[in-house]
Amino acid sequence: MKHPLPAQPRHIGVLRLSALGDVCNLVPTVRALQRQWPEARITWIIGKGEHSLLAGLSGVEFVVYDKATRLAGMRALWRELADTRFDVLLHMQQALRxxxxxLGLKAGVRVGYDKARAKDAQHWFTHRQLAPHPRAHVLDSFLDFARLLGVEDLSLAWDLPVPEAAHDEALALTGDAPYLLMSPCANPRLRNFRNWSAEGYAAVIQHAWQQHGLPTLLTGGGSTQEREKGERIHALCDPGAVIDAIGGTSLKGLLALIARARAVIAPDSGPVHMANAMGTPVVGLYATTNPDRAAPYCWQAFVVNRYPDAVRTYLHKSLEEIPWGQRVRHPDAMSLIHAEDVIERLEALLDRAAATHPERELPDDET
Structure with a gap:
């Protein structure tokens, strides 16, 4: 017998801890729940870094879990929510952790992914599962939770809060001058292999500088890998073409910078989805991950997609022969992307922005 779903939930729990791009893709589902049940209380259990990005999201109570605290952090969170019972818990994180x-949360019904999408046996931990949705984009998979609950209006909305201090942080780096924003590195975890070459990035930066007078702001975390990548890119470019802010911004400051940028260029990583959420044009660079599943949702037409080539070259298979979402974990996969590919997509974005947003025209009438 299926556990019944609440027709009018009073308290909705959302369990999604990570990552930055994923929590950005989840926000439209939260907004859809709020439109359907404006009086419902929504509590989102979220990771520490992800909370710093979304803090202040209207109508949402956050409970922060720091995965570095492991079991002690879990126990602390269980104590914090000991007197809380959710009408429905949306278990939206496919990880055993x-x-x-x-298991330490109280809920009338727990909703998770269908067996085909559930990783780490997540379906064993839930009462109700989503209807199958083969080959779904991550954002659509999140919206499937709202569909299951009977939400009718699934239109996309984000409205991410950016405090004044973050805008001041952005202005201190760029002033009022137009710029591109480039985040060269994805998460530096083991066998990620999502990063493009310094030479490729530099060629795109040089094009934007020489053809449009647009400098490029480099952003990223403060890891050694990211700083070294930024230094290599900077060394290959003309003076004035690069503003190096790697390791020098908060996440809210990065949101403000993205909101003001002419366009964003990055591999499959948080910044492409942050740009999507802020309505900023974005060129996503994809070879190791499938953009049909994980591209910046509103800018899929502008992705540089070498994933099919990577599957053929390094997995020796066709797209039809591999599981949906399989990654190509090969260090040379991103080399299939050429600078000309990225420049062509960038030009298409700049042309589109000039046509639809005249206030974003390039300097010196170089549109």
Whole structure:
């Protein structure tokens, strides 16, 4: 017998801890729930870094879990929510750690992914599963939770809060001058292989500088890998073409910078989805991950997509022969992307922006 879903939930729990791009893609689902049930209380259990990005999201109570605290952090969170019972818990994190965390939460019904999409046996930890949705984009998979609950209006909205201090942080780096924003590195975890070459990035920066007079702001975390990548890119470019802010911004400051940029260029990583959420044109660079599943949702037409080539070259298979969402974990996969590919997509974005947003025209009438 299926557990019944609440027709009018009073308290909705959302369990999604990470990552930056994923939590950006989840916000439209939260907004859809708020439109359907404006009086409902929404509590989102979220990771520490992800909370710093979304803090202040209207109508949402956040409970922060720091995964570095491991079991001690879980126990502290369980104590914090000991007197809380959700009408429905949306278990939206496909990881065993999150499923274990969910065991200490009280809920009338727990909703998770269907068996085909559930990783780490997540379906064992839930009462109700989503209807199958083969080959779904991550954002659409999140919206499937709202669909299951009977939400009718699934239109996309974000409205991410950016405090004044973050705008001041951005202005201190760029002033009022137009710029591109480039985040060269994805998360530096083991076998990620999502980063493009310094030479490729530099060629795109040089094009934007020489053809349009647009400098490029480099952003990223403060890891050694990211700083070294930024230094190599900077060394290959003309003086004035690069503003190096790697390791020098908060996440809210990065949101403000993205909001003001002419366009964003980055591999499959948080910044492409942050740009999507802020309505900023974005060129996503994809070879190791499938953009049909994980591209910046509103800018899929401007992705540089070498994933099919990577599957053929390094997995020796066709797209039809591999599981949906399989990654190509090969260090040379991103080399299939050429500077000309990125420049062509960038030019298409700049042309589109000039046509639809005249206030974003390039300097010196170089549109």
């Amino acid at each position: 999150a499923s274990v965390l969910s």
